[in-house]
Amino acid sequence: MSRSFWLGGCAASALIICGPAMLTAQEDPAERSLVINGEIEIVTEADAPAHLENLSTIRSGWTFRSPETQTMQMDDFDNPATLGVEAARAKFSSDLGNGESCASCHEAPEELAGVRAVYPKFDESAGEVQTIEMQINECITDRAGAEAWDYDKTDMINMSALMSFVSRGEAVNVAIDGPAAETWERGKEIYYTRYGLLELSCANCHEDNYDNMIRADHLSQGQVNGFPTYRLKNAKLNSVHGRFKGCVRDTMAETFSPGSPEFVALELYVASRGNGLSVEGPAVRN
Amino acid sequence: MTRIERRAASAALLAIASAVPLWAADAVAPTDVSYTELGGIAEPLSDTPGDIENGKALMNKGSGNCIACHQVSALSELPFHGEVGPPLDGVAERWDEAQIRGIVANAKKTFPGTIMPAFYHTGPYVRPGDAYTGEAATGDLAPILSAQDVEDLVAFLMTLDTYPE
Numbered sequence: 001m002s003r004s005f006w007l008g009g010c011a012a013s014a015l016i017i018c019g020p021a022m023l024t025a026q027e028d029p030a031e032r033s034l035v036i037n038g039e040i041e042i043v044t045e046a047d048a049p050a051h052l053e054n055l056s057t058i059r060s061g062w063t064f065r066s067p068e069t070q071t072m073q074m075d076d077f078d079n080p081a082t083l084g085v086e087a088a089r090a091k092f093s094s095d096l097g098n099g100e101s102c103a104s105c106h107e108a109p110e111e112l113a114g115v116r117a118v119y120p121k122f123d124e125s126a127g128e129v130q131t132i133e134m135q136i137n138e139c140i141t142d143r144a145g146a147e148a149w150d151y152d153k154t155d156m157i158n159m160s161a162l163m164s165f166v167s168r169g170e171a172v173n174v175a176i177d178g179p180a181a182e183t184w185e186r187g188k189e190i191y192y193t194r195y196g197l198l199e200l201s202c203a204n205c206h207e208d209n210y211d212n213m214i215r216a217d218h219l220s221q222g223q224v225n226g227f228p229t230y231r232l233k234n235a236k237l238n239s240v241h242g243r244f245k246g247c248v249r250d251t252m253a254e255t256f257s258p259g260s261p262e263f264v265a266l267e268l269y270v271a272s273r274g275n276g277l278s279v280e281g282p283a284v285r286n
Numbered sequence: 287m288t289r290i291e292r293r294a295a296s297a298a299l300l301a302i303a304s305a306v307p308l309w310a311a312d313a314v315a316p317t318d319v320s321y322t323e324l325g326g327i328a329e330p331l332s333d334t335p336g337d338i339e340n341g342k343a344l345m346n347k348g349s350g351n352c353i354a355c356h357q358v359s360a361l362s363e364l365p366f367h368g369e370v371g372p373p374l375d376g377v378a379e380r381w382d383e384a385q386i387r388g389i390v391a392n393a394k395k396t397f398p399g400t401i402m403p404a405f406y407h408t409g410p411y412v413r414p415g416d417a418y419t420g421e422a423a424t425g426d427l428a429p430i431l432s433a434q435d436v437e438d439l440v441a442f443l444m445t446l447d448t449y450p451e
């Protein structure tokens with residue numbers, strides 16, 4: 001398996017002569033561009049949105065991965081996440097338990113193209129900011145009258161991958177003002193809080209140190225436009241909140257749960273840091 | 287086991303757990319460390335002199351994992367040195383032993399607001415966890431490194447007194 005090529009290559013050359021500056025534009029992961037299936041153009045680098053004070057350019061996690069990992073995402077036949085998308089496509093039109101299915105209300109998944117780009121978003125009837133997973137569960141319970149799916153289990157992650165899949169290439173554009181403002185502020189506060197015995201915030205790693213190596217990991221900006229992501233490390237699709245949970249745990253902290261109000265707020269805030277990048281999920285990461 | 291026996295057994299376990307001190311008898315407790323105005327620590331934190339080899343091992347693995355953030359040429363046989371902190375080559379030329387001890391114990395006293403974790407410190411923390419389990423910590427918190435670990439690391443860092451080519 002070649003997933004550690006980039007890091008292995010660095011280790012072999014004792015790190016010093018192995019900076020991105022040594023590579024030609026074609027080999028330098030940060031200089032490559034992402035077109036999926038030869039047709040969907042993905043914006044992986046953009047000017048930072050106005051609300052972002054400490055960054056001038058935003059970059060998708062894709063720009064930090066090795067050329068091999070990058071390439072796996074350029075064709076759906078090579079992207080292992082496609083299996084999850086296909087499973088969700090089947091689920092979309094299958095009985096949720098009482099004769100209803102997603103297809104009873106939405107003819108085809110493609111009808112929902114673009115939706116992913118504006119989530120999380122404030123939902124009037126629920127009176128709160130909802131992630132795409134919460135919206136999916138609202139459809140399942142309120143509209144179809146069926147049992148809610150587990151927030152961080154396969155069915156939900158696959159369906160969330162399908163929602164990203166049909167929105168690929170759309171510009172992320174989550175609203176941070178109006179009724180969403182309070183939740184956004186809460187998310188921002190969490191982003192800058194130094195948790196755990198290591199006293200590290202999201203910003204310490206993903207704002208102050210992106211592009212630096214932390215042990216064997218090349219730190220990205222921690223953007224969520226590629227979610228759910230297929231990770232080579234655990235060979236499955238991973239949810240946004242699953243990733244957040246791991247990052248907080250790694251600060252030697254008591255982490256939050258997937259679907260918790262804290263992670264919903266954090267997702268809104270982190271998503272807004274990516275306003276202007278393309279929806280890219282399901283992405284491939286190491 | 288009956289319920290009463292179980293309770294007695296867990297009480298006994300608790301007693302053992304609380305009888306084990308969080309730091310060795312000859313160590314200065316984390317809350318008793320006195321820092322100089324610049325964030326150094328003049329006196330060793332334990333009576334046992336630092337062990338260079340163990341300090342070297344701690345740079346790589348276990349609770350130290352210092353090379354996650356720092357590059358060290360003397361450890362070039364180990365893979366994956368990080369770039370979050372400055373390279374530590376020649377660190378003993380830049381700082382004296384007291385200052386290095388202070389940086390390892392609690393770098394925030396030398397570099398206010400630094401990302402470098404405080405290794406001989408017990409909080410207060412925001413949502414302290416039980417190691418890397420993601421669960422809440424229970425009971426009194428031990429520092430990430432023991433007093434002797436800090437001394438061992440200081441002994442190793444004091445050997446980094448040259449700048450390799």
